[in-house]
Amino acid sequence: MRDVAIVGAGMIPFGRRDEDTLMDMLAFASLKAMDDAGLGDKSVDAVYVGNMGGGMLQHQSAIASSLVDRLSLLPAAAETVENGPASGGSAVKNGLLAIASGYYDYVLVVGGEKMREVTGWRATDFVASMTHPQTEYPYGITLPGMAGMFTRLYMQKYGVTREHLLAVSLKNQEMGALNPYAHVEMTLDRGGIFDSPHAIVNNPVSADPLHLYDLCPVSDGAAALILCPLEVAKKMSRPPILIAGFGQATDTHTLQERDDPTDLKAVTLATQQAFERAKLKPSDIHVAELHDAFTILEIAESEHVGFFKKGEGGKAAAAGKTRLGGQIPINVSGGLKARGHPVGATGVAQMVDIVWQLRHELSKNRQVKNAQNGLTVNFGGFGNNVLAFVLKRVDQ
Amino acid sequence: MKNEIPVTAFKCRKCGRIHYPYHDRCLACRNREFDQMRPEGNAKLLTYTAIFNLPWGFDQRFLIIGVAEFENGIKTMGQIKAESADQLKVGMTLKPTWEPIRMQYGEDVYGLKFEPVK
Numbered sequence: 001m002r003d004v005a006i007v008g009a010g011m012i013p014f015g016r017r018d019e020d021t022l023m024d025m026l027a028f029a030s031l032k033a034m035d036d037a038g039l040g041d042k043s044v045d046a047v048y049v050g051n052m053g054g055g056m057l058q059h060q061s062a063i064a065s066s067l068v069d070r071l072s073l074l075p076a077a078a079e080t081v082e083n084g085p086a087s088g089g090s091a092v093k094n095g096l097l098a099i100a101s102g103y104y105d106y107v108l109v110v111g112g113e114k115m116r117e118v119t120g121w122r123a124t125d126f127v128a129s130m131t132h133p134q135t136e137y138p139y140g141i142t143l144p145g146m147a148g149m150f151t152r153l154y155m156q157k158y159g160v161t162r163e164h165l166l167a168v169s170l171k172n173q174e175m176g177a178l179n180p181y182a183h184v185e186m187t188l189d190r191g192g193i194f195d196s197p198h199a200i201v202n203n204p205v206s207a208d209p210l211h212l213y214d215l216c217p218v219s220d221g222a223a224a225l226i227l228c229p230l231e232v233a234k235k236m237s238r239p240p241i242l243i244a245g246f247g248q249a250t251d252t253h254t255l256q257e258r259d260d261p262t263d264l265k266a267v268t269l270a271t272q273q274a275f276e277r278a279k280l281k282p283s284d285i286h287v288a289e290l291h292d293a294f295t296i297l298e299i300a301e302s303e304h305v306g307f308f309k310k311g312e313g314g315k316a317a318a319a320g321k322t323r324l325g326g327q328i329p330i331n332v333s334g335g336l337k338a339r340g341h342p343v344g345a346t347g348v349a350q351m352v353d354i355v356w357q358l359r360h361e362l363s364k365n366r367q368v369k370n371a372q373n374g375l376t377v378n379f380g381g382f383g384n385n386v387l388a389f390v391l392k393r394v395d396q
Numbered sequence: 397m398k399n400e401i402p403v404t405a406f407k408c409r410k411c412g413r414i415h416y417p418y419h420d421r422c423l424a425c426r427n428r429e430f431d432q433m434r435p436e437g438n439a440k441l442l443t444y445t446a447i448f449n450l451p452w453g454f455d456q457r458f459l460i461i462g463v464a465e466f467e468n469g470i471k472t473m474g475q476i477k478a479e480s481a482d483q484l485k486v487g488m489t490l491k492p493t494w495e496p497i498r499m500q501y502g503e504d505v506y507g508l509k510f511e512p513v514k
């Protein structure tokens with residue numbers, strides 16, 4: 001097995017991109033990553049596209065075949081990878097394994113989604129299509145609804161409060177406001193969404209006990225990476241970012257069949273695998289992008305990956321331990337909460353943000369000082385398919 | 397409204413684990429043989445939410461959904477008949493009914509609806 005490095009990273013601003021097709025977005029992000037890697041007019045051996053909804057929302061299939069044609073990457077191998085909101089992470093995994101095995105040397109991985117061209121209730125229905133088709137979906141359950149039920153249990157068992165959720169929301173919106181790629185570049189005011197008489201109007205209940213600002217937005221966007229063997233990457237001018245560890249695990253489709261529905265087993269297992277392969281531990285991580293589709297998930301994941309003990313994640317967020325400059329900065333990009341969540345793009349975008357952190361390329365108000373190791377967690381379904389990556393800066 | 401609850405759960409013949417929905421192999425011991433079973437009695441509310449941003453297909457202001465456990469151990473999702481989530485509490489007893497839960501292609505789709513027992 002060969003070590004695999006990231007040598008190119010690119011992203012387009014997330015948000016509502018009415019002027020672009022899904023293919024436009026995938027192409028723009030791909031070109032940015034290719035240029036970042038200095039590929040020039042060279043090609044790649046293979047392309048993996050992470051996308052969840054092209055077939056349902058754009059009535060388009062075989063997206064990867066179309067992308068290699070548009071980018072003149074023929075005759076590169078090409079596949080679309082669909083794994084719900086973990087499609088991006090799964091696309092990266094495919095690229096990683098293809099290079100590690102020795103089959104390919106240069107791989108383009110791109111994740112993208114165009115969700116804003118349908119109405120909100122169609123987008124909600126599209127995302128809900130990952131719930132169980134007979135025992136969950138017909139009842140009208142949504143992913144925020146699943147998160148609401150999970151939050152109620154987590155609050156009951158671990159004492160998480162709305163104040164803890166608020167801390168995540170305020171932090172991620174604050175960081176998103178500094179991120180030129182973020183969908184929601186807007187800071188929130190505590191009074192406006194929490195403890196003023198107007199708060200219930202500005203921040204109504206969305207999926208009890210979760211409120212509007214506990215949820216990520218529905219976004220358009222794309223992000224891309226170029227991967228190659230570490231030995232090749234070492235000859236390049238910039239420090240390569242090693243994919244030091246990867247892990248993936250699954251869990252039951254329905255929450256009700258889990259022995260403890262508050263236990264995100266797949267998150268724990270995926271990150272344990274990633275840490276073991278990287279020969280690192282949670283305390284070695286300097287910056288993390290966790291899948292905060294809902295504020296409760298950032299708290300729960302921060303515990304399940306090993307940054308905090310169970311029941312301590314909410315308190316840690318409220319105490320500022322997960323802010324830039326804190327014990328472990330989480331979602332300095334703004335996370336899904338503010339950067340946005342174009343589902344197929346998210347797993348790739350998380351890694352792009354960590355690459356920029358580990359290269360020390362971000363502005364001072366977003367950069368984790370001297371970051372060497374980063375973690376991403378890409379959470380599919382409601383925790384039934386999770387991918388984790390440990391990235392490491394390699395100084396030459 | 398129908399009285400019976402036509403939900404079929406599956407009890408592993410080897411280890412006794414109850415499955416709903418169906419799995420081809422037991423989640424606990426990977427055995428492939430199951431006995432079918434139906435929900436019995438009332439149910440205990442395990443968790444719930446009130447959803448205000450509904451998916452396509454629901455023309456109403458909000459929907460209350462929960463997961464409940466029947467007296468014989470079957471756990472299922474269902475809609476809950478209540479005016480507000482404030483009327484509910486984890487652990488409370490619910491009476492199950494089998495009623496229309498949504499319309500699809502102009503026809504009623506039936507499913508579980510729970511009603512709090514006062």
